[in-house]
Amino acid sequence: MRRRLLVLVASMVSLALVAFLVPLALLALMLAADRATADALVRAQSLVPVASVGTGPALELAVEQANGTNGHPLTVFLPTGAVLGEPAPRSEAVRLAFTGRSLTAQARGGREILVAVAGRSAGTTVIRAFVSDADLTRGVRRAWLILALVGAGVLAVSLLVADRLARSQIRLITGIARVSHRLAAGDLTARAPGEGPEELRQVAGALNHLAERIRVLLAQEREAVADLSHQLRTPLTVLRLEAEGLPESEQAARVGAAVESMERMVTRVIKEARRARHDAPGECDAARVVAERLEHWSMLAHDQDRLVSQELADPPLPVGVGEEALTTCVDALLENVFAHTPEGTDFEVRLSARDGGGAVLLVTDRGPGFRHPGAATRGVSGASSTGLGLDIVRRTAERSGGSMTLADGPAGGARVTVEFGPGPR
Template sequence: MRRRLALLVVATTCLTLVAFLVPLALLVRTVAEDRATVRATADVQGLVPVVGTADTTTIRLTVEQLAAESGRPVSVFLPDGTVLGAQEPRTAAVALAARGQSLTAELDGGREIVIAVQGRPDGTGVIRTVVPRADITAGVTRSWLVLAALGLVLVLLSLAVADRLARTLVRPITELSSVSHRLANAELTARAEPAGPPELREVAAALNHLAARIQVLLREEREQVADLSHRLRTPLTALRLEAESLPDPADATRVASAVDALERAVTGLIRQARWRSDPPDADPGGATADAAAIVGERVAFWSVLAEDTGRTVTLDLATGPLPVGVPADELAAAVDALLGNVFAHTPEGTPFTVRLTREAAGVAVTVHDAGPGIPAGLIERGASRAGSTGLGLDIARRAAQASGGRLDLGADVEGGAVVTLRLGPPGRP
């Protein structure tokens, strides 16, 4: 933008200078030509009384003296054909002046001035002189150089002014861009200093207002999540007590495990909301989890429901430990989301396989079922054809991205969905 403004001002200045300096340069040349012509005409007009009344000798001496003083050739053509002074041939202009008409004519080497002298007893005499081209253009080149230098100075001055003006516009825009990037990087305390034209100051004020509003909304979100946590503590405690009172130890353990998973999910939600509201003091990417332990635990939990619905579960775990760069509760939530989709979107009795393998860039958790495949509604966040929230795959995707990995969705050649959660090692952004 700064360069474009400078080019615009320079182009405008150049057009203005061309519009003024070119006519001025032509005027300078015209004035120089007229000045040389008038000076030469005035010199030869002084010969008119002498040519009209004096004898030949006097005329010759006067002409030679004028030619020596002016540096221009001067000729006098008498009616009897005598030529005094510079011996020049009779030109068309001399012939015309002999009829009583004075005039000025252009020559290849300059300008010809002829003056008719009437009153001589023997006829009309003619005084002729030639103004050389050097006299006609004397001082024109220097004047043009002065005008060109003046134009160059004006262009440089306009360029300096344009650059200064562009700085006053570009600096606030650059600062606004920097502040917007800082806000995008979760530095919500960043503020723009209103500067520049009124429009840019208004944009800076609007950006600051937006940042302040985002802080308020995030603070309200954190408070609402904290309030939700407080509201859920009592039901969770009641569920835990109910689980402990179950007569069957296996059922009690299973329900208690579900309550623990729910409590971890709530705690993770609170922690995540607080981290988004307030920038963390430590690097959140430093959290780690053992993928082998988490995947094995979650598959064991879902195996009970799989048995109740007639599903065959195949578990293929690589030898652990397999550390990944994602907190344990987030990894557990991601695995639960993938397994929950199997139960939600496949008919009862559909078998599925969970495989945990090592990779060069970390580990891969693959869930392969023999169902109808992934519904199109699950591809988009917040959309589902099964009556759910549609956020299951998004939870898994965010967990993968937090560790530097990704979530791959596909289909088996024989049918069924293949979902692969690729997780990066600890310390990878």
Template sequence: MRLREAALLVAAMTLVLAALLVPLARLVQVSAPDRAVGAATDKARNLEFLVATLGRADLDVAVTQANSDVPRYPATVYLPGGVALGAPAPRTPAVELASRGSSFTAAGRGGWEVVAAVAASSYHGAVVVRVFVSDAELTRGVHRSWLILALLGFGALVLSVLAGDRLTRATVRPIRELADVSHRLAAGQLDARSPVHGPAEIQAVAAGLNHLAGRIQDLLRQERESVADLSHQLRTPLTALRLEVDATPGTAAIAEHVVTLEAAVTRVIEQARRTGTPPPAVCDAAEVVAARCAFWHALAEDQRRPSRVAVPGQRLPVGVTETDLRASLDALLGNVFSHTPQGIGYTVSVTARSGGGARVVVEDTGPGFPAIDAVRRGASGAGSTGLGLDIARRTAVASGGSLAIGTGGGGGARVVVEYGPPPDPRT
């Protein structure tokens, strides 16, 4: 914006200065010859008076003195009989014409001649006064005046650009502050606010942005409290269920599931009410995948599902929290158990990802995905909520990875999830 404003200002000032300085430059060029010829004419008139009042000896001294005082316009006085006083110069056609009683200004070789005839009785004939103006005198001072005008115009242009830049900067600064606040809000800094200053229109935008940020903060706070309240309401029946399971013999596995469910509800409450900086997003993908596959293995044995898990013996750090990675794996494995018949096997493999991170592949031998966009949030072809794959996808994307679905080698569903490496602590 500043560059566009500066270019527009330079163009406008250039037109204004051109409209002002070009006529002035032309006026200087035209007036210089008039000034020189006028000065020569005045000198010629003074010599005419001297010719009419002085004798020959005094006239010679007067002409020499006049040439010394104004050397730029050499003067010559032609007396009858071919005698010339003052600056040596040949009798030109203009002098010959003036000797017949004429006074005029004519162009000559190398300049202009101002000639005047004087009728003086003491010289027994016509006396001609000639003052010469060279071509250099006709243009004297023109180039210097042009240079001065050019410098003045350039100076005026620079000052106008500097003044315009200050005005533009005063307008652009609030706009940049608005953009910075909008980026901070997009990054999750909901307490960011823009100072309200600048032109009235920008002040209105800043006030509106601040109001919007405050409103978003209020709505998120209400949503977090609502989720926390709803999750907290689930803890009472879960506690009752756990107590009843504990009192019933032979339900150790069910009790373990209830405890896991209680822990999940607790995490939901903590995440919903968390307003500070989240913990560092990093965990060992190999360890988490191995733990979750071991958890689901018991259910797989109950449903006679053959399973194969391939986890490397080395750490695979990824830029995902352990809680989010566990939720993603549970969503992927939960889909296998929920949407395929009992007895359908599955495979889970973990490998290192090129550039850091990990690559997790979950594949089953079931009927595959329905003919819908299974990754789209809320889309489901089996009567579920349609959130599982979307949860896994958002977790992968947040770490710098991706999620892709397809068909496995046995014709069943195949989900490939790539998790990016953990963030560099130095950045």
């Protein structure tokens, strides 16, 4: 946009300069020629008094004195055919001047000014002053150079002013674009300043109105999720009481632990739903959190005859994800393994440091693999599930500056690679 504005201003100013300077340049050329012609005419007329008296030695002496000074060369054509002063051809214009008519005519190499002087008895004498082309254009180049410099200066100043104006407008437009990017990244507090022309203020106002509307709708959605999650507390309380009423056994302990885990998850959902989006994403030690969750799921893996292979980096391994969010991600990945593969299916978990900071979590199983091409899409599942688990993992990874990749394992099954960005520095 800035370049287009500069091109537009340059075009308009250039047209104006051409329309203004070209006539001035032609006028300078005409004035120089008129000045030289007027000087030559005055020089020729200075001999008129002498030529009108006679054609004797006085006229010859006057012509020699005039040509002895710097100026246009003078030639006197006498009615007898003699020529005094600077030698010159007897042109058609000279012959016409012998009829008693003074005139100016173009000649080879310049311009000749002819003054006819009627003598008392001998006839008409013609005084010729010659102006060369160099004299006709003397000072024109300098005048043209000055006009060119003035035009270049005007164009440069115009472009400078246009560039400043374009910068100010582009700064406002860029600011609005940055606000839109911040909104897209989840910063709903971003607002565009109402500055600049009326059109830009309208755009900024519309963007701010949209941001406020998004904030309100998102807050309503969070409250709706929180209310829905809160409604789950009643049946969970009943399940916990039922679990506490079971005879003490390993199975009762597992049921109680599962109910407690579900209560913690519901509580976390309520807190997350009511947390502002501009809160810091948090930071935790990925090595410790993954090790703890693997220990929790290893009990169920042992009951289902699953072989768990793990290769975890040494702590600390900081990532830009809160502990609760990372726990949810690991649980979602491992829950998918248990939910979508038959009992006895082995799986592997690897955690390593990521180049540039963060961590890479790799979960591979030997099951049937992904049955749906859009398994990472929110709400899409190839089995009887909500399809939200992998989407939660993906969004958590992207908020930290990472990503999630789905692929088939080397020996069949599914492979999920999750990259978490580094924590705050």
